[in-house]
Amino acid sequence: MSQSNSILWSFDVDGKNFDSAGFASQSTKFKLRQLGLNGDIIKRVAIAMYEGEINMVIHAEGGVANVEVDEDKIIITLTDTGKGIADIEQAMREGFSTATEEIRDLGFGAGMGLPNMKKNSDELIIDSAVGKGTKVTMIFAI
């Protein structure tokens, strides 16, 4: 639930443009800096959000990234209407990836994205339905 004094922003993540992937995370990092948050939490949010944003582009043809900054936490919500994750437990395993060879050539698809999002956030919630899409929520305590 949003508190009345929370700060919100959101981005459309273009799933057809790999070059622009990461723009939402880059902008979020800048905004968090402007808000005066400490460097450690900004870096954790930036890494986790960027991993999620890349996932949205390579697996789900984009979606929406929402950021909410409350007094005591930051909530990142990444929502797509892509193909969904069939087996979340398997997807969470380090090294497991369904990325294509082309994506690997660009430096991604090592199967570290979701585990790294879990490592950098204080709470990671994945809600996914095959054929309908995925909602990833990451919470960072301030």
Next chain:
Amino acid sequence: MTIRDVVELLKAEVICGEEFLDNEIKSACGCDMMSDVLAFVKTQPMLLTGLVNPQVIRTALMMDMKCVAFVRNKKPDEKVIGLAKEHEIVLLSSPYRMYDACGVLYTSGLRGEGACE
């Protein structure tokens, strides 16, 4: 060492960020897999890589890195250079292959972070 020292050791061309060459670099990492940079790198302010797409700059940005050196004479396009300029990241291009580039810097005292946990 300073980024200027890195330029000399790697026989590198400075693509952008001339004004930051006197900044200090205390450690570095070499990797072509941005996923692994995001997952395994901790505080190294410099990346050596053979990839030249915009996600290399975004990865460096997320990791608070100050300098990216492209090995094997690779050079990014103008869009990638623009992104690096915008975020004050120094870009270098070295004729050395990855293994040699890392070796030259390592033996000159620029270390990494040792073994993974």
